[in-house]
Amino acid sequence: MNLSAFISHLIREGQVTVADTIHPFSTQEIQDTATVLHQYYENDILDMPGTAPAFDEKAAMWAAIYIYRAVQLAMLRQLGEEQIKILLTPYPDAITPEAIYGADLCLRYLPDLVSLSKGLSPDDPLVQHLKETAAVWPFSSTGMNIPVTAVLDHILAHPSLLQAYADRIIASRDTDRCRIPAVKEAVKASLGNYTDILWPDFKQFISDTNQYL
Template sequence: MLLTPFLRDLVSTGAVTLTSQPSAFEADDLHAADTLLADYHAEDALELPGTVPAFAAPAAHWAAQYVYHTLQLALVRELDEDMMQQYLPAYTGDVTPETIYSVDLTFRYLPDLLRLAKGLAPGDALVAQLQDIARQWPFSFVGHPEVDAAAEAAVLSHPALQLAYVDRIIRQQDQQRARQPHLLPLVRAALGGHAATLWPDFHDFILFAV
């Protein structure tokens, strides 16, 4: 069992243990991990307003393995294209509110790794891979400068995800996203009369937003 205890530790403490070299997971480990992710989805859903997107097991399954192998490969300095393709495959399903939220259960931990990897080796192949992932999954990577428009539209199409996304923009004080014409009214509405407390310089930068 490798993936299941990794996920349990990631969610509960943030301190994880993993093997030094990438390898395939056993079927019973993957099954247990899927059960754990479904439980995590149910618990996390209690923190979102309204009805949350349903659990998408294949998307959550892909993302959990992606995060595990990303951490492993961050320790391997000699990456080649074959290793990247084998252990960090692209997501091939539809990007929907359900997949976005299910992927985010573990992808929400990747921005910290991206910042660390950029600091250690900014030209590394893994950094380029993570930057591309950040663009594709904007809900999990608020603060990243590049955003896939279609993926963001899928986030905004779901009321609960839209509220959570705007809340993340405010908490991260992501000025670049908040300035966007389609997001600025949502940020304004969410801040209401609390901008001075939640985002003290909000009024200053929106003067240049449009």
């Protein structure tokens, strides 16, 4: 399955296959994937609160390739740590609201990929690498129970990202993400009068954290 077909199946079905050999992506594959990602973005923003960040094709493409290669590496575990470093390169540009959302179109599947990799040893270099990437992209990794290493300024300053981030935290019951005051307030506002229904344990978390203020 080539890259554009991989992304299409990932979006529509959540089930994918990848080539069993590592090969460079052709120019046509890249162009076709860019088209798929842009269409995906246009559909996805309809569900985003407020005004979503503009489409960042470079970030979206980087994440698409990252997820494809990560699936390949999960299947081809004979490939060593050196290949992981070569194939799963960090995002090379500045992380902006546009990059966060563009990359999220594919990185939102990173928690599922880590779950699928649980058959591997927790110390497996691939598992460790995926978790490190997830920590750098907190918007896409709620519910993974990992410490966030990224600065959240771009999420906190962008109303659409912040609301979506709060909603994801609620959906995944990711209490640790609420230890940042601005995030906790966004979650509280999003819950409104429905805390008892949407997240009953959140009231206890608020009570516990207030003891230390």
